[in-house]
Amino acid sequence: MTNLLNDNTLDTFPKLLLKHASQRSNHDAIREKDLGIWQSWSWAEAAAEVRALACGLASLGLKRGDKLAIVGDNRPRLYWGMTAAQSLGAIPVPLYQDSVADEMAYVLDNADVKIALGEDQEQVDKVLEIKQRCPQIEHIIFDDIRGLRDYDQAFLHNYETLQQTGRDFDQQHPDFYQQEVDAGSGEDIAIMLYTSGTTGKPKGVVLTNDNCVITARNGIIREGLTADEEVLAYLPMAWVGDNLFSYAQSYVAGFCVSCPENGATVANDLREIGPSYYFAPPRIYENMLTQVMIRMEDAAAIKRRVFRFFMDHAAKVGVKILNGESVSLKDSLLYKLGNILVYGPLKDVLGLRRTKLAYTAGEAIGPEIFDFYRSLGINIKQLYGQTECMVFICVQPDGEVFADTVGTPAIDVEIDIDDNGEILYRSPGVFHSYYKNPESTASTKNEDGWVLTGDAGYFDEKNGHLKIIDRAKDVGKLNDGTMFAPKYIENKLKFFSFVKEAVLFGNERDYSTAFINIDLDAVGNWAERNNLAYSGYIDLAAQPEIYQLVKDCVDKVNADLAKDSRLGKSQIHRFLILHKELDADDGELTRTRKVRRKFVAERYETLVDALYSGIDECHVKTEVTFEDGRTGMLEADVKISNAECYPLESSTQEAAA
Amino acid sequence: MSERTFGDTILAVKNISLSFGVMKVLDNISFDIKQGEIRSIIGPNGAGKSSMLNVINGFYHPQEGSITFKGETRKRMAPHAAASHGIARTFQNIALFKGMSTLDNIMTGRNLKMKTNIFWQALHIGPARREELENREAAERIIDFLDIQAIRKKPVGKLPYGLQKRVELGRALAAEPELLLLDEPMAGMNSEEKEDMSRFIIDVNDEFGTTIALIEHDMGVVMDLSDRVVVLDYGKQLADGLPDEVRSNQAVIDAYLGVPHE
Numbered sequence: 061m062t063n064l065l066n067d068n069t070l071d072t073f074p075k076l077l078l079k080h081a082s083q084r085s086n087h088d089a090i091r092e093k094d095l096g097i098w099q100s101w102s103w104a105e106a107a108a109e110v111r112a113l114a115c116g117l118a119s120l121g122l123k124r125g126d127k128l129a130i131v132g133d134n135r136p137r138l139y140w141g142m143t144a145a146q147s148l149g150a151i152p153v154p155l156y157q158d159s160v161a162d163e164m165a166y167v168l169d170n171a172d173v174k175i176a177l178g179e180d181q182e183q184v185d186k187v188l189e190i191k192q193r194c195p196q197i198e199h200i201i202f203d204d205i206r207g208l209r210d211y212d213q214a215f216l217h218n219y220e221t222l223q224q225t226g227r228d229f230d231q232q233h234p235d236f237y238q239q240e241v242d243a244g245s246g247e248d249i250a251i252m253l254y255t256s257g258t259t260g261k262p263k264g265v266v267l268t269n270d271n272c273v274i275t276a277r278n279g280i281i282r283e284g285l286t287a288d289e290e291v292l293a294y295l296p297m298a299w300v301g302d303n304l305f306s307y308a309q310s311y312v313a314g315f316c317v318s319c320p321e322n323g324a325t326v327a328n329d330l331r332e333i334g335p336s337y338y339f340a341p342p343r344i345y346e347n348m349l350t351q352v353m354i355r356m357e358d359a360a361a362i363k364r365r366v367f368r369f370f371m372d373h374a375a376k377v378g379v380k381i382l383n384g385e386s387v388s389l390k391d392s393l394l395y396k397l398g399n400i401l402v403y404g405p406l407k408d409v410l411g412l413r414r415t416k417l418a419y420t421a422g423e424a425i426g427p428e429i430f431d432f433y434r435s436l437g438i439n440i441k442q443l444y445g446q447t448e449c450m451v452f453i454c455v456q457p458d459g460e461v462f463a464d465t466v467g468t469p470a471i472d473v474e475i476d477i478d479d480n481g482e483i484l485y486r487s488p489g490v491f492h493s494y495y496k497n498p499e500s501t502a503s504t505k506n507e508d509g510w511v512l513t514g515d516a517g518y519f520d521e522k523n524g525h526l527k528i529i530d531r532a533k534d535v536g537k538l539n540d541g542t543m544f545a546p547k548y549i550e551n552k553l554k555f556f557s558f559v560k561e562a563v564l565f566g567n568e569r570d571y572s573t574a575f576i577n578i579d580l581d582a583v584g585n586w587a588e589r590n591n592l593a594y595s596g597y598i599d600l601a602a603q604p605e606i607y608q609l610v611k612d613c614v615d616k617v618n619a620d621l622a623k624d625s626r627l628g629k630s631q632i633h634r635f636l637i638l639h640k641e642l643d644a645d646d647g648e649l650t651r652t653r654k655v656r657r658k659f660v661a662e663r664y665e666t667l668v669d670a671l672y673s674g675i676d677e678c679h680v681k682t683e684v685t686f687e688d689g690r691t692g693m694l695e696a697d698v699k700i701s702n703a704e705c706y707p708l709e710s711s712t713q714e715a716a717a
Numbered sequence: 718m719s720e721r722t723f724g725d726t727i728l729a730v731k732n733i734s735l736s737f738g739v740m741k742v743l744d745n746i747s748f749d750i751k752q753g754e755i756r757s758i759i760g761p762n763g764a765g766k767s768s769m770l771n772v773i774n775g776f777y778h779p780q781e782g783s784i785t786f787k788g789e790t791r792k793r794m795a796p797h798a799a800a801s802h803g804i805a806r807t808f809q810n811i812a813l814f815k816g817m818s819t820l821d822n823i824m825t826g827r828n829l830k831m832k833t834n835i836f837w838q839a840l841h842i843g844p845a846r847r848e849e850l851e852n853r854e855a856a857e858r859i860i861d862f863l864d865i866q867a868i869r870k871k872p873v874g875k876l877p878y879g880l881q882k883r884v885e886l887g888r889a890l891a892a893e894p895e896l897l898l899l900d901e902p903m904a905g906m907n908s909e910e911k912e913d914m915s916r917f918i919i920d921v922n923d924e925f926g927t928t929i930a931l932i933e934h935d936m937g938v939v940m941d942l943s944d945r946v947v948v949l950d951y952g953k954q955l956a957d958g959l960p961d962e963v964r965s966n967q968a969v970i971d972a973y974l975g976v977p978h979e
Contacts, residue, residue, distance in 0.1 A: 095861060206924060207923070207924075209924075321866045321867075322864070325867045
């Protein structure tokens, strides 16, 4: 194993595949659940599949530098499509399987795709529609023939038939495949991944073999991963994370990757596989926790009490035990008992019983969710990454896991923070370029190889970890010149279940203030339990008890901020609870439910002025759009409340400066 | 898509009349179904559609007429003969084993395919074991085909209605029928479920070459899916022909929309 990690001649994925096929031929390389059974392919079998497909692709005319689009769910055959293309020096371009034809057309056209490999009829139909507009697509290959029997176009090829053509080709040119693989090198382009493009058109991130292989290897070394890991490949193949965890790291470390039966069976397949190495965005961890809690509510009283008792105990000592800190013998024994009675079975249900390492990234994760999993003994850690460097920028080290940081730089990664607070990095993973987009490449990556992340952050003085606070363009300054990072504070507020949405103001102001949207379910439930009568959202939002409830949340955030030398000045001085829910129909949120801060500030100008004027009530009239498109007026008296502000704790900033 | 072509007549009913006491449910009905086609029987409520299906699979015995299935002419069909000769059906009101899983329900559809007796099956050794594995694989192919992997082990009674309908189709398919009778497979479904079910009906016909006789209320669905349509009203045969012909037939329009009484 270790000799594979040190072998610098294994600089491409096809070379790694052949190495595993010769050295560890009988070990499982990939698995797929089909007809209710986990079907496995060994490294030797996988290599034979890839070889046949590569030769088939060559016979269709796929050459060095050509692009092969791959679109579908996580399937062994599609992963083999990537390696087959790479064997020929061609470049795989995985696409999001749920994208509509128009979105797909842009990428297929922009990437100059020559051959498309689609999973099934759904994908083939989309590519066929696009092919009329993108004549450079010469061939389409499909894996699942269902529904495609009547398609008689000559440029459509069945995966299996193509492999057979490849085997014939291989017999006639027995040296061809090996020569093509040998011709590949680390500097060659390995893959193109399109960024989702929240701003403007998607950009094709061009990554070399070195980018992928070295970054994957560094990740493996840092976490001590082995060839015995179990991984479930369930996130979109077009996403850089899947390419790293389910493809690059599998090829480098030699562990087996399992593909779920289909999208609806992931939870069940997760349980059957029991991955030892797992990635999920915060949303999935949240959903799992919610499911558990709902099911526990329905459990028998005795079970609920046992569950509550041991979960409280886990909350007290679980994280300490995971971090290797010492706890009293009694606590340790009780935790072991809890492991038998509650934690073990619970982890088994979640499919995380064997998980040694679980990552999360992408957005902020609530501290209580984070602590829930950690207290069960699941080593869940945050990482910070980008497509532009094959994921890894920062990772939390074992035993130093905090809910609000993303850890220390990954191996070989250098990080710098510029004068505006924007994070820059340089690493072996730094991308080659954006495809056919030299302007964007130049504005993102400078001559020395430093990449601008677009994120603002800083290193925490206490532990040396990187803290991400906001998108750099959203970070402003208070009038006294201290940094104002609205999203960081909004996220802190939103971690409280009562707060659904928060909008912070403070850029070029003397102090910061906030609009709060209460969560009707959580607050309504609280009101019921506390015998508080209300008629509807507006009424509930204006109740003094609710103001007190929200004030407690704001005060806690302020107390937390007071400990933070950089953001301590941003403590929320005044807040109000909005009389209506922010709504995408009114243009206040984007369709992906992100607050459009500027729009909200303009729409509720009177309220913002009131927050900074010292009055304690303000009358507003708001136009609202109903679901059927009609509009109406909403009037309300909105109260404004002061929040508790705390003195800054001993500022370490001077010491650090 | 290429022009659809069909084989010989697989089933023909001739001059069928069926009465319950004085109630004449079917009156002199004749039509045929060709190998590989999707044949619909439509009509307003109480037209006799389900009765027609029950006559075909031998559940009802007509007083007059004959049924020719695969070249063999009978006065009446017996249900077990229908099943063993390759006719399978689904029901208007779902008739699944609610307490059993999706997989087990589909396995029951394989019953006629099993040759070993209950004794060997109980011991689960030798040929019985081999047979079980073969049939399990066949059932799994159907699960894959109908995209119901996620509910494989769930008790059917707990599933939403649309999925139960799909499981019922799966059980009928498990018998590998030559002629599949579907009694209102889309009743009570929302438009998305209807679309899915239509897709499955087309795929079954396409993939396995199964001949399908379909009873359906939703005219849009019928016209899109069917190769030929028979229209019944109060037990009488109003029309028989291509969807477009039937759609423009005045008698059919009157039966569906009513005629003014002046």
